[in-house]
Amino acid sequence: MTDESTVLVRTQHSMFCRRCGHFGWTTDETRCPKCGAPLQPAATPGTVMLTNPPVLPAASTTGNSVLPLKANVILQFEPSGVCLSLPFHHRVVLGRSSSPESDMLDLTPFDAYRMGVSRQHCSLERRNSRLVLIDLGSANGTYLNGSMVAPGQGCHVAHGDTLMLGQLRCTVRFHTAPPKEG
Numbered sequence: 001m002t003d004e005s006t007v008l009v010r011t012q013h014s015m016f017c018r019r020c021g022h023f024g025w026t027t028d029e030t031r032c033p034k035c036g037a038p039l040q041p042a043a044t045p046g047t048v049m050l051t052n053p054p055v056l057p058a059a060s061t062t063g064n065s066v067l068p069l070k071a072n073v074i075l076q077f078e079p080s081g082v083c084l085s086l087p088f089h090h091r092v093v094l095g096r097s098s099s100p101e102s103d104m105l106d107l108t109p110f111d112a113y114r115m116g117v118s119r120q121h122c123s124l125e126r127r128n129s130r131l132v133l134i135d136l137g138s139a140n141g142t143y144l145n146g147s148m149v150a151p152g153q154g155c156h157v158a159h160g161d162t163l164m165l166g167q168l169r170c171t172v173r174f175h176t177a178p179p180k181e182g
Helices: none
Strands: 013-016 023-026 072-077 083-086 092-095 104-106 120-127 130-135 142-144 154-157 162-165 168-175
Touching: 120 162, 130 142
Parallel strands: 092 104
Antiparallel strands: 013 023, 072 083, 072 168, 092 120, 120 130, 130 154, 142 162, 162 168
């Protein structure tokens, strides 16, 4: 029973469907409204230590390593196909965060905890006309095209490269918007 001075507060959790990639914001639903698969809450502490090494793609660089000044960097996650565009005002840290005020790209909706992604796993930053990847001492490693990135060492990333953060896989794309007609 509530009176006029009582306010009910319900915590919202980010929910993500691993089957179809649907994002949802809910507290009550346990199944994806799009495909019916079970939803998992986003907030989980710690980092899962992987018992099996990640399945790595073949080592190859498939695209241009020059990052045009006005290009966006897009990460496409597998198996969902969801794409995220990265802001490049400063360095972007990829990992898991429960704080919405964090300057981090929160990968929690991609089942990052179970996939072995650390809270501060790696960073991406623009250095002149290059995109540079740095592992931040992650528990399960960062891989670029199948090769493990040494913690603290900068590696150039090209269009079409594959990143593995623990077992979470994504493809890097450079996208330049076509000029506006006017």
